[in-house]
Amino acid sequence: MTVYENCKNGLCCSCGICKSVCKTGAIMYQKKDGMFIPTIEKDKCINCGVCADICPGYHQYYSSHGISKTPLEAIKGNVVTCYNAWSRNAQIRHIGASGGIVTTLVGELLNRKVYDCAFCVDNYTYDVFLSTEYYTSETFSQQEKLGWKTPKSRYLPVSHEKTVDYILSNRDAKVIVIAVPCALQGILSVIDKYQLVRENYLLIGLFCERNFQYNLVNYFATLNKDKKLTGFHFKNKESGGWPGNLKFFFEDGSIEYKDKSFRTDAKDFFQPERCLYCIDKLAINADIALGDNYTQIDSSELGSNSIIIRSKRGLSAWDECSAAIEYRSISYDIIAKAEAVEDRAENVYFAELKKKKLFEAGLYAPNINEGVLIENIPDRREQEYLFKLGNLRVGFEDDTQFSNYNRIINKAKRKRKKELLIYSIRSKFAAIIRKLINRG
Secondary structure, eight states, rough: OOOOHHHHHHOOOOOOOOHOOOOTTTTEEEEEEEEEEEEETTOOOOOOOHHHHOOOEEOOOOOBBTBBBBBHHHHHOOSSEEEEEEOOOOHHHSSSSSSSSSHHHHHHHHTTTTTSEEEEEEEOOOOSOOBBBEHHHHHHHHHHHOOOOSSOOOOSOOOOOHHHHHHHHHHHOOOOEEHHHHHHHHHHHHHHHOOOOOGEEEEEEEEOOOOTTTHHHHHHHHHHSSOOEEEEEETTTTOTTTTTTEEEETTTTTTEEEOOOHHHHHHHSSSSSGGGOOTTTTOOOEEHHHHHHHSSSSTTTOOOOEEOOSSHHHHHHHHGGGGGGGEEEEOOOHHHHHHHHHHHTTTHHHHHHHHHHHHHTTOOOOOETTTTTOOOOOOOHHHHHHHHHHHHHHHHHHHGGGGGHHHHHHHHHHHHHHHHEEEEEEEHHHHHHHHHHHHO
16 A cells, blocks of 8 residues: 555645655655645555555554543643743744744754754745755854744645655754644654654644645635735734734735735635544644644733643753743643634544545545544534535635635535534424433
8 A cells, every 4th residue: 555545535634754755766746636745656666555654644543552532632642731932032923923932942942952953944935835944053043134934834734855854864863843733643653663763853743723725825816816926924913913914925026914814714615635534733742732822811912822741852842942931831721722622523523434435435444533432423424524525625626716716615604604503403403302202
């Protein structure tokens, strides 16, 4: 088995890791349905199966010592301590998507020589597959003079091919890896398969409320038909502060801000299918997991982060940087509630429906959410799953269709509202019937 089967079945998360582990160079990437997915040159492939073994789209484990967990237990993972935090450096806090904590951690740990290098994304143009780039303390600190390129969220799949190439070629190097949960799973699979020293890697995990796929870029380009879009910030605090609006850059040198609703409304239509099945919103495999602070505690228009320290390694790294960070203790439960993890837990139903569909077709059933306990799937979940898949088909259209996007999305919202009303009525009616039966 190769990653081809995963891609064919909509399970690729475009992490780029499979290309790094291919011994024969048989894997290349091509763009399809808004995703950069691996294609395999059959003449080169030796069917070793390594690419499938490390694929996070196919493998996602949550059990601990053979003990299964409820969805909410799986999402929680290991927790050492939690904070709300922001950088003491006003410039870094301002240019960051939230509190500037990732930039502060990377800068401090590299400057103090605790880690040798870090891999970060450093551009805001999206006509190519985003990739991590190698940074040392010298090159990272140069950004203050030459202009910051690494801060802010990208919200699109990122290739970690260069990261994995480096750690496999430099086994003794101490490396900071910054990634969303699915990519972290892939990185850990590489560390395990190639018997790398786990202590050498600081994994910084980003809270993930689903990625976008790259057709979103085509849609954004249609919002300003008279000018050529050359790049944008998903979240920029210059126009109204945190949580930030879109900032578009055009070929003629002009800029324009768009309300954040253009970003949030697009999420259900321009996301990878694989995101429908993931419950790991809070990066359980990270040493330090973080995201925007939605707790309404220590919140500010300047931006702040919610932090979950998940390991002794993460706590040690945090302590190294603590003088550069303002932070306050907070409970995991408050963060989890603010991040609406109960809603994400419901993705286990969609994953089971996907596995059932593949099994009935005689195909490999993926190890999605392995070790997570699941009850019977309510009927309405199947209808909701089909509805979500229908939304994704809108985002798969080519860019000639995006001029009609606003009409399509409004129609979908009306349909969704109607279906939720029907669900509510059915649930109330079923409750009345159960009550009457119990009385009888």
